[in-house]
Amino acid sequence: MSNILHILNGDSTLHSFNQTGLDGDVMVWREVLSEGPLQENISSGTFWSNRSRWIKKTFNEPEEEYQHKVIDELGKLNGQYDEVNLWFEFDLHCQVNLLGVMCILNQQTNMSAPAVxxxxxxxxxxxxxxxxxxQLSGDQLEDLYDSREQLSDWEFELAAEAWPLYVNGNADELEQWLNGNSFWGALHLLKPALLAHLKRLRLNANGLNHIEQKLLDIYNSGVKTKLEMYNVFWSAEKIYGMGDSEIDIYLERLSQKQFIN
Structure with a gap:
């Protein structure tokens, strides 16, 4: 077994990563922790069984598929690695997944902790x-790899503070924490992502959060097909990193509230 593990943020990155000459085992993170039920103890069985049920109900994905795509992949974290590389992105979708991965790694308190x-x-x-x-080629990913940043205990402590604040969803507590931190180290993209999340936690006079209101504005502007709505939303709000099936969650809420047909 290789002593290096690469944790990739999804299958689109896997395609590019396979074009690199980088050594190591690969684990693909296929969860979407920015949506759906969470609890603080990410290593518990109930955490993952709740996720599996929610994914099945929301995205109509069979539970055995979840087992194969997510749970079996998580098993790779039990390997004895000297080095773990986390390949994630700047958007909220990825930053929350990154927090989850860091919390799992932090709870694995074996004495031979890998360099992350x-x-x-x-x-x-x-x-x-x-x-x-x-979007990048194998050569471009290798360039990124050469400029990677090692995470220290400090960044893991920051992630351990951010995770329960995210899970609990108290806007005032999260805002206070974000404003109270002036140094982010290698996690400098976490703050803008969590500020975007803060806009999801607060409701306007219509009882809508930022994403719902944005989608309603797009709809009311005359954009009516889903594909057009996705594209307008993505160009304006790429900080959320949402796929079409995630946007559909918000469109469904607008429909249930009878804002859109």
Whole structure:
């Protein structure tokens, strides 16, 4: 077994990663912790069984598929690695998943803790509308790897503070914590992502959060097909990193509240 593990933020990155010459085992993180039920103890069985049920109900995905795509992959974290590389992105979807991974790694208190590195670009030279590392070639990923940052205990402590604040969803407590932190180290993209999340926690006079209101504005502007709505939303709100099935969750809420047909 290789002594290096690469944790990739999704299958789009896997496609590009397979074009690199980088050594190591690969684990693909296929969860979407930015949506659905969470609890603080991410290592508990109930955490993952609740996730499995929610994914099945929301995205119509069979539980055995979840077992194969998510749970079996998580088993790779039990390997004895000298080095773990976390390949994640700047958006809320990825930053929450990153917090989850860091919390799991932090709870594995074996004495031979691996060196953990983060590859998390907010932009990329020559790409104007950078959406994520899945856009990049194998050579470009190797360039990113060369400039990776090692995570210290300090960053893991920061993640351990951020995770329960995210899970509990108290807007005032989260805002106070974000304003109280002036140094973010290698996790400098966490703050803008959590500020975007803060806008999801607060409701306006219509009883809608920022994403719901944004989608309603797009709908009311005359954009009616789902694909067009996705594209307008993505261009304006790429900080959320949402796929079409995640946007559908919010469109369904607007429909249930009878804001849209």
């Amino acid at each position: 590195f983060l590859i998390c670009p907010g932009d990329f030279p020559g790409i104007d509308d950078f959406r994520g590392i899945g």
